[in-house]
Amino acid sequence: MEWLFIFEKLIWFGIAAMGFAVLFNVPARAIPAVFIMGATGGILKVILMKFGVDIIFATLVGATIIGIISVYAAHLKHAPPLIFSIPSVIPMVPxxxxxxxxxxxxxxxxxxxxxxxxxxxxxxxxxxxxxFILLCLAAGVSFPMLITRKESVKDFKIR
Amino acid sequence: MDTKKDEIRKFGKILLEIGSLLMSSGASTGRIRVTINRISEGMGYKTELLITQRALVLSITDEQENDYYSSIKRTLPHGVNFKLVSGISRMSWRIINEKWSVDQINTDLTRLKSLPHFPRLVILTFVAMAGASFCRLFGGGYLEMIVAFIATFFGLFVRQEAIKRNYNTYLCIVFASFAATLIAGASVYYGVGKSAEVAFATSVLFLIPGVPFINALSDMIDGNISAGVARVIHGLIISFAIALGMFLSMLIYNI
Structure with missing residues (x-):
């Protein structure tokens, strides 16, 4: 029952992220990635909250994961990371x-x-x-760029 | 010598065009600066930029600093378009790697600008589905989801129509928020579903200024404090516009 509940939320987080991707005119090739990232970040937040973590910190973790995945997605799909991360974090807006x-x-x-x-x-x-939740969303998304002090994701070495 | 001067002018104009397109389609200030510097370095020029919310100032010189060109361009408030941001970013790398000429950049820019949006019905349906998902995530039932779907669909439709008629950006949002909550408010008034209030609150979420707020923070972290503050204020006015639209429906239904 518990897992079914989590799986259901996964779908809704994904659809919400996808809707915003369409609204922001994200290229069609990037939309599946947005669905997956939105679902991953959102579900991480829900699971952390189930373990009793505060909603603010749970959101920060979820948004940071989205930020980190967005760097890989940017390499994979050859597009700037923000076009993946912004639609993905919007389902977590309170x-x-x-x-x-x-x-x-x-x-x-x-x-x-x-x-x-x-x-x-x-x-x-x-x-x-x-x-604070809004602040955490924005901070989590820009986290990977801050920590690596790079101006472009092209400078990352991903093996 | 004269042709050199012409070329630098042509190139400066293209850079300003690229910058203003990026600004109006939702790129952060840091990204605009990096992209323009990357392109101009690839072409062998030096560029200095001043970026504000509504105008760009650019000054470009060649490497020996013989010729220079300075100009200002106003940026238009268009709305978020990530296809353009992604397209320009790809183009900037190709300019360096394939040593493009100024005319080549120009034709590619025209192509990028003419790229189509998603069909209107697709946008409306997907955003309405997102509204319904929001309603579910905040604990609404299936009835409330249907209400949120219809309210979001109608609200976004009103917003698109208002934008088409060239109303003020913030006024468009008031109209959209009012239209969406007018539908969702009816469900609260007649008591549709157990948690009708959730549908009412989530029916306006398609308007939230996510892009201005996230860009504002990344601008301020970068040190572009004034650009960041401008974006925060822009986001706050949008939030107030949403609240105003909701407030009007709440007055009508006496919620």
């Missing part, structure tokens, strides 16, 4: 957290009532989670 943060802000800008401080707490929590 859409519902951002939505709840927005709802919270709308409530907070109204007249204060009894639940005000409670809404304030949850809004700050959702807002910070959204912010």
């Amino acid at each position: 859409g519902v957290f951002a939505y709840r943060m927005m709802l919270g802000f709308i409530h907070l800008s109204g007249t204060p009532n009894k639940a005000y401080s409670q809404i304030l707490e949850s809004t700050i929590n959702y807002g910070l989670k959204t912010f």
Whole structure:
């Protein structure tokens, strides 16, 4: 049952990544790679969270793996790594957290009532989670380029 | 001597064209600089660049610094097109390896610009499928997935139509977000499915400014702070536009 659940998520992560690849007009030859990368990064996040890892760190790990695979994909398909990595990390964007943060802000800008401080707490929590998850997505994607101090993936020696 | 001057001018114009195409199709500032420097070094020129969100300044000299050419070009806000980014990157390597002439670059650039997008129905269907998957990932059921599919499909359709009619970029996003949440909001209003709110929240996710935010961080890490800040602000305005569209539907349905 558990594995079936994970396998199902794998498919959804892949389809979401593929949809964004089509929206961003990624060349057709690169789309299968985007599907695989989106599914891999997303499923890694889900599995880590199952083991009790915090969502922010799990996202960082998932995005970093996507960043590393994107270098290999770039060599394989002769295209810049960002066209693989950006559509692949988008399924991990915390859409519902951002939505709840927005709802919270709308409530907070109204007249204060009894639940005000409670809404304030949850809004700050959702807002910070959204912010740090987005930061981790961007950092994870640029990680391999930073750590190797190369200007182009063509300089990598991959055997 | 005169032909030399003409050639440097022609080449400078092409470099500016390449830079502005890269900028409007979603490449990071570092990538634009690296690509342009690579091409101009391959052709035996030295190039200095100033890259901002809406304009490029370029100054190009030959190796003896006898002739120079400087110019500015505005970049157009087109929308993300990774096929062009990938095509220009491939072209830049071929220019070095195969020692292309300026005219050859010109014809290849025209070819790259005319490459087709995916057919409209394919884009709409795939993005709508992505919207449905998002809904599933955030814990929606099958009914909510169908709602998210229809809402995303319609929202993206409205956005494409608005872009075609040359509305302001951010206004297009308000329209799209409003259209998508108008459909998803109806499902919340009539109580379709157990977690209709998830469909409402995920129906606008096709608009999220992922490319500006990720490029912003890689720009700032590179040291292009001003370019990065400009991209962050651009992303924030898009986020506010999405929120505005959602807010309007929430007022209508009183969610």
